[in-house]
Amino acid sequence: MALARYEPWDALNQLHRQINRIFDTQTAANAEVGSSATADWIPAADIVEYGDRFVLKFDVPGVNASAIDITLDQGVLTITGERPAEAVGNDVERSRRERPNGRFHRRFTLPDTVDAAAVNAKGRDGILEVTIPKQAKAKPRRIEVVTN
Numbered sequence: 544m545a546l547a548r549y550e551p552w553d554a555l556n557q558l559h560r561q562i563n564r565i566f567d568t569q570t571a572a573n574a575e576v577g578s579s580a581t582a583d584w585i586p587a588a589d590i591v592e593y594g595d596r597f598v599l600k601f602d603v604p605g606v607n608a609s610a611i612d613i614t615l616d617q618g619v620l621t622i623t624g625e626r627p628a629e630a631v632g633n634d635v636e637r638s639r640r641e642r643p644n645g646r647f648h649r650r651f652t653l654p655d656t657v658d659a660a661a662v663n664a665k666g667r668d669g670i671l672e673v674t675i676p677k678q679a680k681a682k683p684r685r686i687e688v689v690t691n
Contacts, residue, residue: 583645584626586671590651594677597657601649601671605642608666613673615659620651620673656680 589600601622603611611624628644653659658676665672 582648584643584647585649586622586647588649596677597653597675599651599673599675601673602669603647603666603671604669605644606647606669606671608671611664611666611671613662613664615653615662618653618655618657618659620653620662620675622649622671622673623647 586601586603588602591598591600599620603624603626606624606626611622614621623646625646626642626644631638653675656677658678661676663674
């Protein structure tokens with residue numbers, strides 16, 4: 544007979560994660576009235592934290608990397624750009640489009656431990672990679688008390 548661990552809150556935690564994912568998507572899409580309200584799509588992002596840096600990778604196929612605008616202002620990383628619509632010839636009878644085009648917009652609030660001056664980005668093969676180094680933490684030190 545095998546024993547199975549019963550987690551009574553597992554279903555509630557799963558529901559909570561799904562609701563957060565929905566609201567995170569809505570928040571990312573509506574974070575800034577001017578830009579994101581007019582965004583046509585949101586690129587998928589992978590975020591990985593290492594001991595010394597954060598690495599964000601975005602799927603932006605068909606977008607020229609030099610046309611992507613990346614700003615870091617007051618701890619908020621903003622990525623905007625546009626995927627141009629592909630022209631369809633006059634002789635096409637039917638088409639189905641599943642890849643979105645138009646403007647995109649993503650925002651991320653970064654922790655205060657990042658080194659904003661050393662952020663760099665590179666684009667290759669439809670992947671935009673943003674590397675955000677962490678600042679060296681102040682290490683605690685022992686202070687000797689001098690007695691006279």
